[in-house]
Every structure is written in C-alpha cells, then in structure tokens.
Amino acid sequence: MMANAPSVGAWKSIGAESVQPFSPIRQGNPMIEQRIREKAKELLSRKDVDLVIGFGRGTLPLRATPLFARTPEEAEELIWNSFCAANLATYLHKLSRFKVGLVVKGCDSRSVVALLRERRFEPERLFLIGVPCQRMVDRRKVQRVAPGEILDAREQGDRIIVKGEDFEIHLKRDEFLYSSCQACLHRNPPKADWLASPPVEESALTEAFDEARLFEERPSEERWNFFIKETSRCIRCYACREACPMCYCSECFVDSSRPKWIGSGLDPSDLAFYHIVRAYHQTGRCAGCGACERACPMEIRLSYLTQKLNRDVKELFEFEAGLDPKDRPPLSTYEPDDWQEFIK
Amino acid sequence: MRRGPAKLEKKNLKAFLQTLMERYDLFGPVRLAEGVSVYKRIDDPQEVDLSSANPQKPLKEVFFAQSEVMFRYEKAGRKTEVRSTEEVERERIVLGARPCDIAAVLLLDQVFSGKDYTDVYYAKKREKTTLIGLACNRPLSTCFCASMGGGPFVRRGSDLFWIDLGEAYLVEFLTEKGEALSQNTLLEKADASEIDLAKALEQRASEKATSSLSIEGIEKRLDEMVESPFWDRVQEKCIGCRVCTYLCPTCHCFDIVDEASRGQGQRVRNWDSCLSPLYSLETSGHNPRPTTRERTRQRLMHKFNYFPKNFGSVACVGCGRCIIYCPAHFDIRKTLEEILVP
Numbered sequence: 001m002m003a004n005a006p007s008v009g010a011w012k013s014i015g016a017e018s019v020q021p022f023s024p025i026r027q028g029n030p031m032i033e034q035r036i037r038e039k040a041k042e043l044l045s046r047k048d049v050d051l052v053i054g055f056g057r058g059t060l061p062l063r064a065t066p067l068f069a070r071t072p073e074e075a076e077e078l079i080w081n082s083f084c085a086a087n088l089a090t091y092l093h094k095l096s097r098f099k100v101g102l103v104v105k106g107c108d109s110r111s112v113v114a115l116l117r118e119r120r121f122e123p124e125r126l127f128l129i130g131v132p133c134q135r136m137v138d139r140r141k142v143q144r145v146a147p148g149e150i151l152d153a154r155e156q157g158d159r160i161i162v163k164g165e166d167f168e169i170h171l172k173r174d175e176f177l178y179s180s181c182q183a184c185l186h187r188n189p190p191k192a193d194w195l196a197s198p199p200v201e202e203s204a205l206t207e208a209f210d211e212a213r214l215f216e217e218r219p220s221e222e223r224w225n226f227f228i229k230e231t232s233r234c235i236r237c238y239a240c241r242e243a244c245p246m247c248y249c250s251e252c253f254v255d256s257s258r259p260k261w262i263g264s265g266l267d268p269s270d271l272a273f274y275h276i277v278r279a280y281h282q283t284g285r286c287a288g289c290g291a292c293e294r295a296c297p298m299e300i301r302l303s304y305l306t307q308k309l310n311r312d313v314k315e316l317f318e319f320e321a322g323l324d325p326k327d328r329p330p331l332s333t334y335e336p337d338d339w340q341e342f343i344k
Numbered sequence: 345m346r347r348g349p350a351k352l353e354k355k356n357l358k359a360f361l362q363t364l365m366e367r368y369d370l371f372g373p374v375r376l377a378e379g380v381s382v383y384k385r386i387d388d389p390q391e392v393d394l395s396s397a398n399p400q401k402p403l404k405e406v407f408f409a410q411s412e413v414m415f416r417y418e419k420a421g422r423k424t425e426v427r428s429t430e431e432v433e434r435e436r437i438v439l440g441a442r443p444c445d446i447a448a449v450l451l452l453d454q455v456f457s458g459k460d461y462t463d464v465y466y467a468k469k470r471e472k473t474t475l476i477g478l479a480c481n482r483p484l485s486t487c488f489c490a491s492m493g494g495g496p497f498v499r500r501g502s503d504l505f506w507i508d509l510g511e512a513y514l515v516e517f518l519t520e521k522g523e524a525l526s527q528n529t530l531l532e533k534a535d536a537s538e539i540d541l542a543k544a545l546e547q548r549a550s551e552k553a554t555s556s557l558s559i560e561g562i563e564k565r566l567d568e569m570v571e572s573p574f575w576d577r578v579q580e581k582c583i584g585c586r587v588c589t590y591l592c593p594t595c596h597c598f599d600i601v602d603e604a605s606r607g608q609g610q611r612v613r614n615w616d617s618c619l620s621p622l623y624s625l626e627t628s629g630h631n632p633r634p635t636t637r638e639r640t641r642q643r644l645m646h647k648f649n650y651f652p653k654n655f656g657s658v659a660c661v662g663c664g665r666c667i668i669y670c671p672a673h674f675d676i677r678k679t680l681e682e683i684l685v686p
Contacts, residue, residue, distance in 0.1 A: 058673045058675075059667070059673070059675040059677070059678060060485070060486065060667070060668075060673070060675075063673050064673070065581065065672065065673035065674075065675075066580070066581040066672055066673075068577075068580045068581065086671070086672065090583060091580075091581075091583075094635070094636065140379060143379075144378065144379065148482075149482075149484050149485060151485055233376050233377065233380060235401065235410065235590055235591075236586075237585050237586040237587045237590050237591075237617075238585050238586060238620075239583070239585035239586070239587050239671050241585070242583040242584050242585040242671070243583055243585070243671050255620075255622050263603060264411070264599070264601045264603070264612065264614050265410075265411030265603075265612055265614055266410060266411045291671075294671065295583075295585065295587075295671035297400055297587050297591060297669035297671075298376075298377075298380055298400060299377060299378075299379055299380050
C-alpha cells in the first residue's frame with residue numbers, strides 16, 4: 001500500500017497559510033528560514049521540546065552544518081538553503097532521552113517514519129518541522145566546474161553564484177543537484193507536525209536520473225567492475241553507516257568479533273562484502289536520501305545500490321519505505337500470497 | 345655546503361621518475377577518481393598527479409599503512425613457522441608530499457622511532473625513504489598550517505624540495521640523501537630568474553597562508569577542561585565515523601588482529617580510531633568512553649594536551665582535511681577558538 005503525501009490543500013491546516021507558494025526555481029526562500037526559526041523559538045520557549053535540530057551556517061561556502069538549538073536565542077541561528085543536505089534523523093538515536101524538534105525534508109521525514117515503524121522511538125517525543133524540499137545542491141559537482149577553490153557562494157533565484165580568488169561563475173542550480181535528489185519522488189515530508197511552506201509539486205523520475213536502471217542495463221561484467229572499482233577506494237571509516245538514520249544496530253556485523261563475519265583490513269573482497277551487506281540491510285527501509293554517498297570522503301558511488309533495492313521492493317511489494325507509519329515493511333512480514341517466483 | 349638548486353622541466357618529469365624507479369620504489373599522489381587521490385606505490389610514472397592539493401589519505405599511509413601484515417605463520421608439522429614482513433628491500437622515494445604532511449611525519453617519528461620505543465615496521469621504511477617535499481603555491485582556505493608552526497614553503501623534514509614554477513620545478517637539495525639525486529642528467533641548472541620566481545611564489549603563498557587562529561596556552565587551558573560542559577555541546581553533531589582520524593596525518597592509533605584459518609594465518613595491524621565505540625570497549629562490556637562526548641574530547645585532548653605533554657608539540661599540522669571531509673562539517677578551528685576564548 002502506498003500512502004499519499006499531503007495534498008496541496010492540507011498544508012493550510014498545519015499553519016503554512018502565510019507563505020506564498022512559489023515555483024521550485026525560486027526557492028532558497030528566506031521566508032522558509034524565518035518560519036523555521038519562529039517555529040523553533042515557539043517550541044523551545046513553550047518547552048514543548050528540549051532542543052530543535054536543524055541547520056546552521058557552515059564555516060565553508062556551499063555547506064550547512066547540523067545545529068542543535070536549546071534556547072530561543074540559539075534558534076535564531078537556524079538557516080535554510082540548498083546546502084541543508086544531511087539527514088538529521090540520524091541524531092535521534094543518541095538523543096533518546098530528549099524531546100526533539102527535528103527539521104525534516106521529504107527523505108528525512110521518511111526515515112523518521114521508517115524508524116517509528118521499527119519502534120525506535122515514541123512518536124510523542126518528536127515534533128517534525130517539515131520542509132517541502134527544493135532538492136539539495138551537490139557541493140562537489142559545483143566545485144568540479146570551478147576553476148579554483150570556491151571562497152564564496154550564494155543563491156539568487158535559480159542560480160548559484162560562486163566566487164574564488166580570480167573568478168565568479170553563475171550556475172543553474174538545478175544542474176548541480178545531488179543524484180539522490182534528482183531521483184527523488186517524495187520531496188514533501190509524508191509526516192510532519194507542521195510545514196514551513198506549502199508542498200511542492202512532486203516530479204517524476206526521468207530516465208537520465210534513474211541510476212538504478214542505468215546500472216541495471218549494463219552487462220554484468222561491467223556492473224561488477226564498476227562496483228569493485230568504487231568500493232576498492234573504501235577506507236572503512238563507516239561514515240556511510242553513521243550518516244544513515246537506518247543504521248543503528250548496537251553491534252554492526254563488521255564490528256563483531258565472534259563470529260567474525262568479515263576481515264578487518266582493506267582486502268577488496270572484504271570491502272565489497274561490507275558494501276553489499278550495508279546496502280542489503282536497507283532493503284525496504286531506505287528513504288533514498290543519499291546521506292551515505294554524501295558522507296563518503298572517498299566519493300564512492302553508493303546510492304545506485306539502494307535505489308535498485310528500493311525499486312525492487314516497490315515493484316515486488318508495492319512498498320516504499322517511510323510513507324505510511326501503519327504499513328509494515330515487507331521484509332519484516334509474511335503473507336501467504338507473497339511473490340515467490342524466485343523459488344525454482 | 346649543499347649543491348645549489350636545479351630545475352626539472354615538467355616535460356621531463358615522467359622520464360625523470362622512470363630513472364628513479366630503476367633504483368627506488370617510488371611513492372606519490374595518485375588520482376583514483378575525480379577529486380579523490382591517495383599516496384601509493386607508483387607502477388607507472390603516468391599515474392603521478394602533482395596537480396591537486398593534498399590527497400585524501402595523508403602521507404602517514406606510506407610509513408604506517410592502513411592495513412599492514414606484520415608477520416605470517418604456518419603450522420609445519422609440530423612446529424610453527426613464522427615469517428616477518430618488516431624488511432624493506434629497496435630504497436624508497438616519496439614525491440609530492442606537502443609541508444604539512446611532512447611535519448606530521450616528523451611528529452610520528454617521535455612516536456614510532458622516538459626515545460622510548462622503536463616500531464620496526466615504521467622505522468625501517470622511514471630510514472630507507474627519501475622525501476621530496478612540494479611547496480604549496482596556493483594554500484586553501486581550510487589550511488591553517490601557519491597557526492600550527494608550519495607554512496606552505498616550510499622545508500623541514502624534506503630531503504629535496506620542489507617548487508612549481510609553471511613549466512618546471514625548482515629542485516632544492518636539502519640533505520645528503522637528497523643530494524644523491526643531484527647527478528641525474530635530467531636536472532638542469534636553475535638560473536637566477538627561476539630562483540627569484542620561486543622566492544616570489546614563496547612570498548605570495550606565505551601571505552595567503554595567514555591564519556588568525558592562535559593556540560597559545562591550549563595545553564594549560566585543556567588541563568582545566570576535562571569535566572567541562574563544553575564537551576556536551578562540541579560532541580553534538582559528531583556522527584561517530586572515523587573520517588577525521590583516518591584522514592588525519594598525525595593520528596596513529598592502531599589495532600592488531602590475527603587472521604587465521606586452518607593452520608595458517610597472519611597478524612595484521614589496522615588503523616583504529618578513538619571515535620569508534622569499539623576502540624575503548626573492554627572485555628567486560630564496560631566502555632570508559634561510552635558516548636561521542638568522551639570520544640570527541642579524547643580526540644582533541646590527545647592532539648592538544650597529551651601529545652604536547654609527551655612530545656612537546658601539538659599533534660595537529662593544520663592540513664584542514666578534517667574540516668573538508670567531516671560529514672557533519674565540524675570545524676576544528678572554531679572549536680579551538682571556543683576552547684581558548686570561552
């Protein structure tokens with residue numbers, strides 16, 4: 001069963017009526033930022049939550065950083081722009097004793113729903129500040145087209161203007177999105193206690209951004225070579241695991257010494273094994289936020305793997321993770337009429 | 345008296361490296377993908393990429409590999425045969441190392457071949473290595489080497505020092521080891537204008553690499569901060585990955601494991617990270633550093649308090665990798681400022 005994202009009319013009931021709807025290209029709207037701040041201040045001053053987790057200004061251009069506001073004054077530091085890429089739901093695991101206001105995009109909200117479905121938290125201790133997402137800009141893609149180090153960046157309408165010591169370039173924002181954002185079908189948070197703006201119009205997946213399909217269509221040898229080439233760069237820092245809200249096992253299989261599932265070094269087969277298992281553990285749980293790939297310092301392509309698994313789950317079980325808290329994830333349930341064509 | 349500087353035309357670089365490879369094992373920065381490089385053994389001079397800034401993985405990797413077999417063992421009848429892997433057969437050259445990474449290796453020297461202890465795996469590689477430093481003509485905005493006692497043209501620790509002049513490298517001979525390469529016929533005499541150009545580049549880079557951060561008094565300040573609530577806030581955004589420690593040129597913790605099966609095996613040492621919960625987990629199940637609060641504190645304490653106490657200098661060279669690659673965008677410069685100006 002697929003749940004519906006909030007209809008365009010529904011936002012009115014949760015208090016976003018004062019914000020004018022806008023086209024996707026005009027986002028980066030300071031109105032959203034202001035509304036997030038106001039809501040956070042309200043939640044904190046009324047002591048509805050102990051803290052609000054949102055985004056603050058990074059110390060480098062093209063970056064935002066997680067911000068933990070515990071007072072209304074600190075909530076003034078909250079920002080909203082095209083670089084608020086992290087999935088903040090990952091912090092909920094270490095804040096189990098607190099009431100948390102969490103700023104969520106579509107994908108982040110889906111992660112929260114999936115975690116609630118796995119009974120990780122009591123829903124009462126969360127207040128979801130939903131932000132219909134304009135899709136986030138991949139800073140590495142931007143840096144790649146710049147002739148030198150980027151020292152300043154700002155958004156203006158549908159453009160990003162980046163400056164360095166001896167250059168200024170204007171880029172079309174939508175050409176520099178994260179691949180996970182280009183493939184996103186659920187930009188509106190399926191669950192939010194309040195929305196910072198009216199929902200945006202969802203876009204369909206175009207062929208060019210269907211990484212899973214593009215990967216699938218290549219011959220198997222080529223797929224394997226690509227996968228091995230990517231994973232061979234892995235340094236086992238586990239940033240992909242830690243950035244992912246769905247990776248919360250108290251002992252990850254790679255850290256287990258009894259039994260010892262995996263070698264401890266950089267043997268290519270161990271690296272491949274880690275990435276295969278990490279991806280498979282996401283089946284039917286992944287919101288496709290791309291946090292794993294963004295976190296990787298070695299720029300290993302990862303999200304095509306989870307995208308493929310997500311699509312398989314959708315095709316086989318008509319299920320997408322994190323859309324409806326009542327839906328049971330297909331891999332944790334059993335029905336007599338489950339698809340079983342793979343049994344020969 | 346050392347020989348005066350020479351120059352190496354860039355068009356001769358590959359041929360030059362080829363001649364080095366006849367006598368040495370060569371290591372240098374290699375691009376693995378767009379925007380991603382590491383130091384590794386060079387099989388083909390074509391691979392060397394001196395164009396980008398610091399590789400992701402730091403120079404320490406050459407002397408203290410992320411994963412290194414220490415010895416192999418095999419049951420032979422009633423005895424066990426052990427074969428050590430500590431010997432380094434050939435002389436080595438590392439090229440393209442930036443001054444910050446070399447400064448970090450000088451710090452690691454104190455740990456791995458210092459007055460208390462000699463780690464043969466590290467020391468033997470280090471002894472057999474000639475280091476070619478490469479000046480940073482364009483320090484990045486994340487570089488703060490100047491605040492850590494370094495600089496983009498600091499030559500300390502280099503045997504040879506190269507400065508990119510555009511079409512050629514100026515080659516300075518700084519040690520006897522370095523001078524051993526001076527007879528290479530591809531090295532030409534540098535003229536006065538080239539030496540002047542190098543000086544101008546040095547001047548410009550040094551002006552650019554000014555960092556306002558000052559860490560004077562950091563060790564003392566941290567002495568008073570062990571139980572400070574400060575750590576509660578600093579740790580908040582840490583997701584507990586190992587990026588900052590693995591990519592840090594001075595972090596040097598490791599873990600030793602036996603990988604054995606059916607009468608044979610190997611003892612391997614792997615990088616370890618104080619940011620991992622497993623690092624301090626005891627057999628009883630107790631973990632003295634149970635949360636990212638204690639672990640983040642450990643990382644900063646080791647660099648700016650324990651290391652100065654043990655070796656007289658901070659264990660940070662200002663390379664900026666932890667700032668660039670942290671998935672949560674933790675900026676150590678900001679934290680250091682907050683420690684010093686509460």
